[in-house]
Amino acid sequence: MLPFLLRRIVIAIPTIILISIFVFLLQKLLPGDPLLVLAGEERDPEVLEFLREKYRLNDPIWRQYLAWIGNALQGDLGISLRTNQPVVELMVQKLPVTIQLAVMSMIFALLIGIPAGILSAVKKGTATDYVANVVALSGLSIPNFWLGIMLILLVSVKWQLLPASGYVPLSEDFWQSIKTMLMPAFVLGTALAATLMRHTRSSMLGVLSADYVRTARAKGLTERVVILKHALRNALTPIVTLTALLFGELVAGAVLTEQIFTIPGFGKLVVDAVFNRDYAVVQGIVLVTAVGFIVMNLFADAMYYVLNPRLRGQ
Amino acid sequence: MSHLKTAMISALLGATALTASPVVAKDLRIALQSDADVLDPDQSRTFVGRIVYTSLCDKLVDITPNLDIIPQLATEWTTSEDGTAITMQLREGVVFHDGTPFNAEAVAANIERSQTLDESRRKSELASITSTEVTGEYEIVLNLAGPDATLMAQLADRAGMMVSPTAAAEAGADFGLNPVCSGPFKFEERVAQDKIVLSKFDDYWNADEIHFDSVTFLPIPDTTVRLANLQSGDIDMIERLAATDLPQARAAENIVVDSAVSLGYQGITFNINNGEKGDNPWGNDKRLRQALSHAIDREALNQVVFDGAFAAGNQPFPSSSPWYNQSLPIEGADMEKAKALLAEAGYPDGISLEVQVPNSTEPLAVMQVVQAMAAEAGIDISLTSKEFATLLADQSAGDYTASQIGWSGRVDPDGNNHQFVTTDGGINDSKFSDPKVDELMNAARVASTTEERKALYDEAMVIMLDELPRLFLYHQTWIWAYNDALKGFTPYPDGMSVWKASPGKSDLAVPALPTGRRGVLNRGA
Numbered sequence: 001m002l003p004f005l006l007r008r009i010v011i012a013i014p015t016i017i018l019i020s021i022f023v024f025l026l027q028k029l030l031p032g033d034p035l036l037v038l039a040g041e042e043r044d045p046e047v048l049e050f051l052r053e054k055y056r057l058n059d060p061i062w063r064q065y066l067a068w069i070g071n072a073l074q075g076d077l078g079i080s081l082r083t084n085q086p087v088v089e090l091m092v093q094k095l096p097v098t099i100q101l102a103v104m105s106m107i108f109a110l111l112i113g114i115p116a117g118i119l120s121a122v123k124k125g126t127a128t129d130y131v132a133n134v135v136a137l138s139g140l141s142i143p144n145f146w147l148g149i150m151l152i153l154l155v156s157v158k159w160q161l162l163p164a165s166g167y168v169p170l171s172e173d174f175w176q177s178i179k180t181m182l183m184p185a186f187v188l189g190t191a192l193a194a195t196l197m198r199h200t201r202s203s204m205l206g207v208l209s210a211d212y213v214r215t216a217r218a219k220g221l222t223e224r225v226v227i228l229k230h231a232l233r234n235a236l237t238p239i240v241t242l243t244a245l246l247f248g249e250l251v252a253g254a255v256l257t258e259q260i261f262t263i264p265g266f267g268k269l270v271v272d273a274v275f276n277r278d279y280a281v282v283q284g285i286v287l288v289t290a291v292g293f294i295v296m297n298l299f300a301d302a303m304y305y306v307l308n309p310r311l312r313g314q
Numbered sequence: 315m316s317h318l319k320t321a322m323i324s325a326l327l328g329a330t331a332l333t334a335s336p337v338v339a340k341d342l343r344i345a346l347q348s349d350a351d352v353l354d355p356d357q358s359r360t361f362v363g364r365i366v367y368t369s370l371c372d373k374l375v376d377i378t379p380n381l382d383i384i385p386q387l388a389t390e391w392t393t394s395e396d397g398t399a400i401t402m403q404l405r406e407g408v409v410f411h412d413g414t415p416f417n418a419e420a421v422a423a424n425i426e427r428s429q430t431l432d433e434s435r436r437k438s439e440l441a442s443i444t445s446t447e448v449t450g451e452y453e454i455v456l457n458l459a460g461p462d463a464t465l466m467a468q469l470a471d472r473a474g475m476m477v478s479p480t481a482a483a484e485a486g487a488d489f490g491l492n493p494v495c496s497g498p499f500k501f502e503e504r505v506a507q508d509k510i511v512l513s514k515f516d517d518y519w520n521a522d523e524i525h526f527d528s529v530t531f532l533p534i535p536d537t538t539v540r541l542a543n544l545q546s547g548d549i550d551m552i553e554r555l556a557a558t559d560l561p562q563a564r565a566a567e568n569i570v571v572d573s574a575v576s577l578g579y580q581g582i583t584f585n586i587n588n589g590e591k592g593d594n595p596w597g598n599d600k601r602l603r604q605a606l607s608h609a610i611d612r613e614a615l616n617q618v619v620f621d622g623a624f625a626a627g628n629q630p631f632p633s634s635s636p637w638y639n640q641s642l643p644i645e646g647a648d649m650e651k652a653k654a655l656l657a658e659a660g661y662p663d664g665i666s667l668e669v670q671v672p673n674s675t676e677p678l679a680v681m682q683v684v685q686a687m688a689a690e691a692g693i694d695i696s697l698t699s700k701e702f703a704t705l706l707a708d709q710s711a712g713d714y715t716a717s718q719i720g721w722s723g724r725v726d727p728d729g730n731n732h733q734f735v736t737t738d739g740g741i742n743d744s745k746f747s748d749p750k751v752d753e754l755m756n757a758a759r760v761a762s763t764t765e766e767r768k769a770l771y772d773e774a775m776v777i778m779l780d781e782l783p784r785l786f787l788y789h790q791t792w793i794w795a796y797n798d799a800l801k802g803f804t805p806y807p808d809g810m811s812v813w814k815a816s817p818g819k820s821d822l823a824v825p826a827l828p829t830g831r832r833g834v835l836n837r838g839a
Binding site for chain 2: 031032033034036037038043044046047050051054080082083084085090093094149152153156157160163164165166167259260261262264268269272275276277
């Protein structure tokens with residue numbers, strides 16, 4: 001397993017370098033001068049020039065890149081042009097928020113998506129299958145921002161059961177934190193559950209028609225054992241990849257949901273940073289997120305290993 | 315929630331109640347439309363930043379809802395005969411949040427910082443001050459290059475905010491990470507895009523008037539969600555309620571809605587002479603701009619887009635302002651006149667116009683209505699929607715014909731005019747130039763009486779509305795909504811608003827909730 005993982009890690013390095021260059025260039029292609037946003041209403045030319053120097057915007061772009069990547073390798077991603085806060089500090093503030101939201105959403109997604117997928121595969125063509133499909137499709141089709149606002153109006157304004165929006169750190173008040181995050185996690189979870197359900201269903205259908213499942217049934221095993229032990233385990237491989245990628249996406253930020261529920265996570269940070277031309281913040285987050293994605297992929301590869309013994313021989 | 319409400323009511327009435335106020339944390343939670351930028355009065359640019367400062371940083375002087383200048387940290391001031399020196403008496407017994415005493419030395423240090431810090435955005439606002447003289451522990455003289463009628467209004471805003479000289483010297487440009495001022499609340503913590511927490515400053519010079527233990531500012535960008543939070547009781551007050559949400563807010567129990575017409579404006583800025591693109595029919599012939607102006611029914615625009623909640627406008631000040639030129643009132647649409655002007659300019663069959671618009675809902679809706687109105691007169695408007703930073707860059711570089719843009723407004727009329735229409739004006743993106751306007755605007759800066767200044771602006775207004783480098787459309791209304799357990803809120807037209815403990819009491823219970831946009835840059839910021 002180790003050489004397999006090592007190989008993957010080596011492949012990941014050039015990917016990360018390419019991403020960092022790409023992000024850097026993409027930023028500079030954005031129209032609009034960050035300093036006009038920064039300089040203040042009166043746009044004093046003297047201040048503009050000072051800031052240009054301070055943030056090295058007069059340097060050739062390759063030198064800007066090298067300076068940035070050099071600092072980044074030492075763990076310094078620069079400071080936010082807008083608030084003067086160090087980018088690393090901003091991310092450290094946001095990461096627990098985003099991870100909590102991602103984990104809670106994933107729990108919703110897995111708890112709904114996988115059982116629903118299994119059920120609808122096993123009961124293929126029955127009313128149960130159709131109902132599950134309709135529910136899944138609705139989950140995919142209902143926009144998060146709409147579902148979010150409806151939930152706020154119903155659960156928070158009308159019934160006053162949960163806080164309407166915001167964020168409380170886990171360390172500050174555990175239950176309040178969970179309660180505040182429940183609605184956004186549910187909104188995100190239902191959308192993901194739909195994807196997971198569809199994939200679980202098709203993967204299960206493929207496996208259920210395989211020879212070894214018929215053999216297992218012929219051996220007289222109970223349907224429960226056949227489905228959960230023999231079929232599901234094989235059907236799960238693509239689901240694990242999908243889950244890992246979806247989780248990566250969640251960490252990268254659920255922009256709309258974060259906006260609606262005012263959750264100070266990665267997505268909101270990066271979107272605001274793009275609008276404010278806060279270069280350092282955008283670059284830092286995209287770089288860290290890209291590394292995160294690659295790590296999740298590595299994790300998924302490792303999980304294959306655990307789930308699929310055939311790979312171990314290779 | 316009921317606990318909190320009770321606590322707040324007793325807190326607000328605390329000054330007159332005989333019983334000790336209950337030991338409950340009284341946190342005032344205010345939802346802002348966006349997150350503030352750096353919390354350094356010398357570097358800050360966003361409007362929401364100012365909302366936070368009103369609780370955090372005291373200024374030399376303050377304003378009343380009628381825009382009169384009143385004492386805050388300066389208790390009285392006199393201007394010399396020739397207008398080149400202002401002597402200020404300062405409040406005694408004031409300390410900054412870090413214990414540094416406030417005195418004339420501190421004021422001198424603050425003015426020096428605003429003028430010399432490389433990152434300072436206040437340089438132009440204080441440009442008329444040539445030097446300061448500390449003439450006593452609590453007396454300071456500001457020497458001016460010449461008379462400056464606008465200076466006191468600047469000192470009622472960020473340029474007049476006093477920061478601790480000790481903390482400022484130590485932190486330099488990083489002051490904003492941990493701001494130390496002398497306001498009623500001191501800085502506790504900030505989590506970007508989540509919250510800014512301030513706590514009561516026990517040594518505040520007017521501490522008896524503070525009725526909350528803490529103030530928390532939470533940026534909640536979505537207006538529906540802001541209102542929902544207010545309704546559910548998670549938030550005590552919200553700023554900039556959308557005009558379209560007004561009926562819902564008014565119908566809700568326990569919610570009070572308050573509003574004030576802003577000092578700013580929204581309109582269309584034309585490229586008159588800014589680069590190559592300035593050489594176009596719209597920039598070259600004022601009759602076209604006049605035709606467009608006559609084609610627009612401003613009152614209808616306000617009704618259609620804002621349910622009538624805003625104020626129609628044709629000048630840089632709303633018609634309720636003392637500076638408004640009453641002899642040039644808002645006229646309804648006059649298609650005949652518009653068509654006649656087009657024909658006179660040589661376009662009897664109509665003409666096209668490209669207008670760049672910020673890509674958010676309100677400006678787009680406004681311009682679509684204007685588009686429809688102009689079409690009736692034969693003006694074919696095409697809208698180019700741009701993200702705000704791009705729009706601003708293009709406008710500044712002269713890469714535009716017309717631009718839908720606004721200004722959040724200034725207390726002094728100079729701030730809404732001088733820099734936009736004088737030949738060397740810093741944000742004269744039209745590159746409009748008229749010697750008479752320059753003369754009038756410069757004279758209004760140094761004129762000593764309000765009557766004199768008003769006459770000068772009135773005269774300039776006649777030229778500006780004839781030339782129309784800026785075509786004014788409407789004035790935003792700042793709309794606040796808050797829990798009815800809160801009492802004593804006064805909306806200010808400049809955006810400042812003050813909570814009073816009870817009628818007749820001196821101000822500053824929970825100071826100031828400025829709202830509205832303080833500059834064009836704040837849209838979307």
